[in-house]
Amino acid sequence: MRLLWELYSTWFKMGIVTFGGGYAMLPMIQREVIEKHHWATEEEILDYYAIGQCTPGIIAVNTATFVGYYQKGVIGGIVATLGVVSPSFLIILLIASFVSNFLDYPIVVHALAGINIGVCVLMVKAISSLWSKSVYNIGSFVIFFAALVLSLFSSLSTVLLVLIAAILGIIFSKLKLVKVEGSKDA
Amino acid sequence: MLELYITLAFEFFKTGLFAIGGGLATIPFLKEMSDVYGWFDIDTLSMMIGISESTPGPMGINMSTYVGFNTAGILGALISTLSIVAPSIIIITIIAHYLKEFKKLTIVQEIFAGIKPAVIAFIIAAVLDLFISTLLHADAGLSLSFFNIPNIIIFAILLVVYTRFPKIHPIFIILIAALCGVIFSL
Numbered sequence A: 001m002r003l004l005w006e007l008y009s010t011w012f013k014m015g016i017v018t019f020g021g022g023y024a025m026l027p028m029i030q031r032e033v034i035e036k037h038h039w040a041t042e043e044e045i046l047d048y049y050a051i052g053q054c055t056p057g058i059i060a061v062n063t064a065t066f067v068g069y070y071q072k073g074v075i076g077g078i079v080a081t082l083g084v085v086s087p088s089f090l091i092i093l094l095i096a097s098f099v100s101n102f103l104d105y106p107i108v109v110h111a112l113a114g115i116n117i118g119v120c121v122l123m124v125k126a127i128s129s130l131w132s133k134s135v136y137n138i139g140s141f142v143i144f145f146a147a148l149v150l151s152l153f154s155s156l157s158t159v160l161l162v163l164i165a166a167i168l169g170i171i172f173s174k175l176k177l178v179k180v181e182g183s184k185d186a
Numbered sequence B: 001m002l003e004l005y006i007t008l009a010f011e012f013f014k015t016g017l018f019a020i021g022g023g024l025a026t027i028p029f030l031k032e033m034s035d036v037y038g039w040f041d042i043d044t045l046s047m048m049i050g051i052s053e054s055t056p057g058p059m060g061i062n063m064s065t066y067v068g069f070n071t072a073g074i075l076g077a078l079i080s081t082l083s084i085v086a087p088s089i090i091i092i093t094i095i096a097h098y099l100k101e102f103k104k105l106t107i108v109q110e111i112f113a114g115i116k117p118a119v120i121a122f123i124i125a126a127v128l129d130l131f132i133s134t135l136l137h138a139d140a141g142l143s144l145s146f147f148n149i150p151n152i153i154i155f156a157i158l159l160v161v162y163t164r165f166p167k168i169h170p171i172f173i174i175l176i177a178a179l180c181g182v183i184f185s186l
Helices: A002-017 A022-036 A042-054 A059-098 A106-134 A138-153 A158-174 B002-018 B023-037 B042-053 B059-102 B106-135 B149-164 B170-183
Strands: none
Touching: A002 A022, A002 A059, A002 B170, A022 A042, A022 A059, A022 A106, A022 B106, A022 B170, A042 A059, A042 A106, A042 A158, A042 B059, A042 B106, A059 B042, A059 B059, A106 B106, A106 B149, A106 B170, A138 A158, A138 B106, A158 B106, B002 B023, B002 B059, B023 B042, B023 B059, B042 B059, B106 B149, B149 B170
């Protein structure tokens, strides 16, 4: 029961302070899920993101379901998901009922402009801490660079890009160009 | 009224099942709902998108709560929100159940070795727009006004502080940034 409450309240907290969707939640996930509660490792979160890219649904919800499921089974997955969804639900209800024109208040606009800067700061830290674990040699850099260029400048869907990366992963592993978990050589 | 609830549940379950890759992917489905059922017009939709982007929480959740509330009140909001996350919960629970077994297979480890560097690229690609719109005036042409100097200064200071004191909770960075936005009327 206590674990369920912790799952709910932790994901609730992360839902409140995430502006701009699933990936912007990464800094909060690193702090709360990885460092504080040890519910997952950075590698596992990257796996969940990868799976979330090619399965339907919202990345934040998929990640919450994953983390919750591994802590407390099906009910854990549901509780964590409800946690991350609840703040959105309550805040939007409030706004929709009372202040439909809240973007007309200058103070809100200024605060949001400031928050964007904060999100940028958090993302720089979050990405740089994942960087060394994910991009560590020529092979992994080639995959990173190809995925970046293709997602910025081509219209290929992310699902297709994940597939390409998966195939490159198999080829590069055979050529010992990327590190495979569990094996020692790289 | 019951029919409306069932339609909402069906439409948002469908969106949750087929919108792959996060909140923005739900927009085409919402456009279709507006065309087919006339629950809201395009102007209302773009206002809802604006509010969903600028309130905490995953955008897909914010949108479904908003649309559900506008269409059928609080119960409508509840039904829409639960319906959009239901497919994710089901699919991810099934995947999570088999993932640990799967990850023992060499080929699956090789696939994840390839996907991992690509996920970093997806994260960067997803937040790049935010960085550009926050730190630059992209439409200003190549002159000093191309850079959003006040934002860059605040960004740099916060980044130095956060790097120097990594124990600071991400929430405080968001709060300080919001405060800066209000104080300096960004």
